[in-house]
Amino acid sequence: MQCFGRVCKDAWACRCAWHGAKFPSDIAIIVDCAVEGYDGAGAARAAIIQQAPLVRYDTLYFAFFLGLVWLAYLLLPWRGWILLAASILFYAAAGLRDSVLAALVILSNYAFQFPIQRDRRWLYSALLLDFGCLAYFKYRVFLTTSVGFDVFTHDIVIPLGISFYIFQLSAFLIDIARGKAQPFRSLARFALFKLFFSQLVAGPITRWRQFGPQVHRLFDGKLAIRSRVIGLGLGLCLLGLVKKVLFADSIAPTVDAIFHDGPAGPAAAWLGAWLFMFQIYFDFSGYSDIAIGTAYLFGIRLPRNFATPLLASSIAQFWQRWHITLASYLRDYVFIPLADMKWTTRRYRIAQHFLAIIATMALCGLWHGANFTFVIWGTLQGAAMVFATLWSRHLRPPPAWSGWAATFAFSVVVCVFFRSPNVGYAFHYLGTMFSLRDASAGTAERAMDGWYVPTDGMTGLLIAAGCLALLAMHWLEAQLFTRRALVLISVLDGIFLRAFFAGAALWLLLLPKVQDNPFIYFRF
Amino acid sequence: MWRKLSLGVLKFVAGIAVATAAMELLFACIDATALRWILPVPPIALYGPDSESGYRHRANVSGLWLTEHRSRVTTSNLGLRDRNRDLAHDGILRAVVIGDSFVEALQVDQSETAVAVAERILSSERPGTEVVNLGLAGARPAVEVARLQSEGRRLAPDLAIVMLSVETLLSPTAMDDSEFTGYRRDGTGEFRLSYGFRDSQGYRFRTSRAGRLYYWLLDHSQVARIINARKNSGLLAEWFDQAAPPDARTEPSFSCAPALLDDQLALWRDGKPEEANALLHAFIRDLSDIRLSQSFPIIIATSGIEARCPSLAGKRAALVTAIRARIEAAGLQFVDLDTRVLAKTGASGMARLRGFGAGIGSGHLNVEGNRVFGEVFADIIRATLAAY
Numbered sequence: 001m002q003c004f005g006r007v008c009k010d011a012w013a014c015r016c017a018w019h020g021a022k023f024p025s026d027i028a029i030i031v032d033c034a035v036e037g038y039d040g041a042g043a044a045r046a047a048i049i050q051q052a053p054l055v056r057y058d059t060l061y062f063a064f065f066l067g068l069v070w071l072a073y074l075l076l077p078w079r080g081w082i083l084l085a086a087s088i089l090f091y092a093a094a095g096l097r098d099s100v101l102a103a104l105v106i107l108s109n110y111a112f113q114f115p116i117q118r119d120r121r122w123l124y125s126a127l128l129l130d131f132g133c134l135a136y137f138k139y140r141v142f143l144t145t146s147v148g149f150d151v152f153t154h155d156i157v158i159p160l161g162i163s164f165y166i167f168q169l170s171a172f173l174i175d176i177a178r179g180k181a182q183p184f185r186s187l188a189r190f191a192l193f194k195l196f197f198s199q200l201v202a203g204p205i206t207r208w209r210q211f212g213p214q215v216h217r218l219f220d221g222k223l224a225i226r227s228r229v230i231g232l233g234l235g236l237c238l239l240g241l242v243k244k245v246l247f248a249d250s251i252a253p254t255v256d257a258i259f260h261d262g263p264a265g266p267a268a269a270w271l272g273a274w275l276f277m278f279q280i281y282f283d284f285s286g287y288s289d290i291a292i293g294t295a296y297l298f299g300i301r302l303p304r305n306f307a308t309p310l311l312a313s314s315i316a317q318f319w320q321r322w323h324i325t326l327a328s329y330l331r332d333y334v335f336i337p338l339a340d341m342k343w344t345t346r347r348y349r350i351a352q353h354f355l356a357i358i359a360t361m362a363l364c365g366l367w368h369g370a371n372f373t374f375v376i377w378g379t380l381q382g383a384a385m386v387f388a389t390l391w392s393r394h395l396r397p398p399p400a401w402s403g404w405a406a407t408f409a410f411s412v413v414v415c416v417f418f419r420s421p422n423v424g425y426a427f428h429y430l431g432t433m434f435s436l437r438d439a440s441a442g443t444a445e446r447a448m449d450g451w452y453v454p455t456d457g458m459t460g461l462l463i464a465a466g467c468l469a470l471l472a473m474h475w476l477e478a479q480l481f482t483r484r485a486l487v488l489i490s491v492l493d494g495i496f497l498r499a500f501f502a503g504a505a506l507w508l509l510l511l512p513k514v515q516d517n518p519f520i521y522f523r524f
Numbered sequence: 525m526w527r528k529l530s531l532g533v534l535k536f537v538a539g540i541a542v543a544t545a546a547m548e549l550l551f552a553c554i555d556a557t558a559l560r561w562i563l564p565v566p567p568i569a570l571y572g573p574d575s576e577s578g579y580r581h582r583a584n585v586s587g588l589w590l591t592e593h594r595s596r597v598t599t600s601n602l603g604l605r606d607r608n609r610d611l612a613h614d615g616i617l618r619a620v621v622i623g624d625s626f627v628e629a630l631q632v633d634q635s636e637t638a639v640a641v642a643e644r645i646l647s648s649e650r651p652g653t654e655v656v657n658l659g660l661a662g663a664r665p666a667v668e669v670a671r672l673q674s675e676g677r678r679l680a681p682d683l684a685i686v687m688l689s690v691e692t693l694l695s696p697t698a699m700d701d702s703e704f705t706g707y708r709r710d711g712t713g714e715f716r717l718s719y720g721f722r723d724s725q726g727y728r729f730r731t732s733r734a735g736r737l738y739y740w741l742l743d744h745s746q747v748a749r750i751i752n753a754r755k756n757s758g759l760l761a762e763w764f765d766q767a768a769p770p771d772a773r774t775e776p777s778f779s780c781a782p783a784l785l786d787d788q789l790a791l792w793r794d795g796k797p798e799e800a801n802a803l804l805h806a807f808i809r810d811l812s813d814i815r816l817s818q819s820f821p822i823i824i825a826t827s828g829i830e831a832r833c834p835s836l837a838g839k840r841a842a843l844v845t846a847i848r849a850r851i852e853a854a855g856l857q858f859v860d861l862d863t864r865v866l867a868k869t870g871a872s873g874m875a876r877l878r879g880f881g882a883g884i885g886s887g888h889l890n891v892e893g894n895r896v897f898g899e900v901f902a903d904i905i906r907a908t909l910a911a912y
Contacts, residue, residue: 020800022681056762059762059763060759060760060762061760061762062761245564246563246564247563249564250563250564252564253881254562254881255883257880257881257882259882260881260882260884261881261882275867303723330891451881461559466562494535495535495536495539496535496536496538496539496542497533497539498539499535499536499537499538499539499540499543500539500540500542500543500546501543502539502540502543503539503541503543503544504542504543504547506543506545507543507544507547507747507750508547510750510751510754511564511566511750511753511754512567512750512753512754512756512757512761513761513762
């Protein structure tokens, strides 16, 4: 039957679709519908989509763009201006609305930095403006429907990179207020600080102390291209492309299929969660590698964003290695102020500390997307940190291997919330993961009900081997970042190695894409 | 200075060459192992030039098909999406099914295609019965006619099913012969098969010695396949093909808009627009000529006439009556494929016949879809041959 523009099997499905479309925050109905196998709320979430950005690093056109900018950068004297022009051109591809918004945010933040330096109270106005902007463009539907109002159209197209550049600018303004950063006198320099195309779309979220002085040296003609890091930069670009094109994009269709159809049994559910964990890691860390690598080509050093997080032996260590720049932002500008506030007596300070951890991580989840699934994901991360802290205070630390296994298993389980379209679906999925249903029987029927793992023994073995191979890849990647490997690259660096890296990267870019898989974090 | 420069160029070329060799090795390893089901591999070159229809499958090619769903694709010794078989079929019943990518069914294994399913069903009832797959992706009416002409002579079937997606009749590309066989008006104003592609640079290259070398390279080099695939998709393909992100996918739906069948009704019943009507006339005329000259029954099986809309039942009945009248007037037979499939699956089951994984509900036939269509083809062939 036709139902609010969708095809529904029956009246119940129609109710789910209607409720999903009207009240995406109504968890009870969402749970009911998800348990019944209907994804009305998912459809509503699908309506709140972000644009598939034209600006992507895993494309030939970006390689051409990068090559042209690099040549101009090498041959012409106005390096700061060249990067600024390139960055403006790059972001202009996102469209007029996004460009105008970015320009307004730049101008307003530029204007605020001087009064903030004189009087800290201006900071609140600036942050209100920045986060108001973010709330309106990213969270307006979520915030209003959460309190029972459905006043905005659900077809939100989030401005490209807004979550990243708002965080970067707010960190800068707070640093000015704290006396840890200097305002930019030049609007061009400030614009480049915000717009630099290598890190504009999805980070790393850089601080003034990491990037600001480099911007000044760039415009002053004092930032030389360090020839010994060009090979390293190209190598990082190649590594990022390998992660994205070879691994993340290859895993994506299976993950999409499992989460779309729903897993038919525990094995399929664990496979989907395991693969998604690696997909998101390869996708985002691959992007970050390319971002850092391209910056190296211009002699700019950006902070590292990932340090083999899936090998972390505790949840705290995981967040020191996963999306490092976001985690450090949250630590410095959210957690520490919350934990240091004099809200409670000394006796309850530990409770305040734990609440600060959970609130910070819930905010971290919300940063990733306007959906309760992300909030729950973040809150669980916070709860795990509290648990780990309590453990370390009162119990003996576990052996490293068991710490790693627990951290990894926890990450795989909670990533279900990250990937699920709604809360009900996530619980249903987790129920399948931890159910004792036999997934090996009746494959043909199960195929119609949900995604199943082939029962052929050899195929199952190959799938298990593939999953373990992903972990092995991750371990191998860790070896690439050892001092010895980096020294080796710098020793071998030269025309041959650079041509090798560039040539291999070019072949990966030439490989036509069978399925369009934009970088996952471009949507945040 | 010159020595330093030439040494630099030499190092650069060597670096690119080693990178190319490394990629060749990497993709060869992927292709040779089970990794091919997951990791990216360059697509195979499945099609080659054909003087009759412009393009066709190359004989004895095998490799991975990547679009929609990964499958191991093989072509037969006769250059068809089919199993290997002899040309001669003395005393053995042979039917052919002509169509586009739905019949070709590259998304599933050869033994799972609708045509293979039909052959299995029929040969279990009447041993030796052959059903040959003449499906070819993108085959428009003119290509189907040209293919039936040439393959009909070669395979000498006892029966042909021509699958017609009705929307192709209204497509302006049906008259373009720059790459494949098309319909163009001759001196008398009649639409005739036209082979303009034979003068094209691309066709001349593909049939030249250099073209054969090019195909040899495609068969033996992974990086050559990458270059070929990129040439076909375009250097800046990703810029122009910005698809929706995965989250934007929702359950596909079909439309029961009131005006859905109006264009087809105008064409088949009222002969409007005139250009499309003349094309349709030529298509039916040419099939009728083949039937007479090669002496085997031809069944036109139409698809794309939505059968799941009760609100359009009256209009649909009128359209089917008009189609039947025009086709049977030319001595051909008509089968309404959508109704037959609907009868097998019910309205709710039709969406499950198409698509794979997260894309279930839209796209090409999946294994289940091919099974259902195979049963329908078997029913059609069985009924037709029983009548003769």
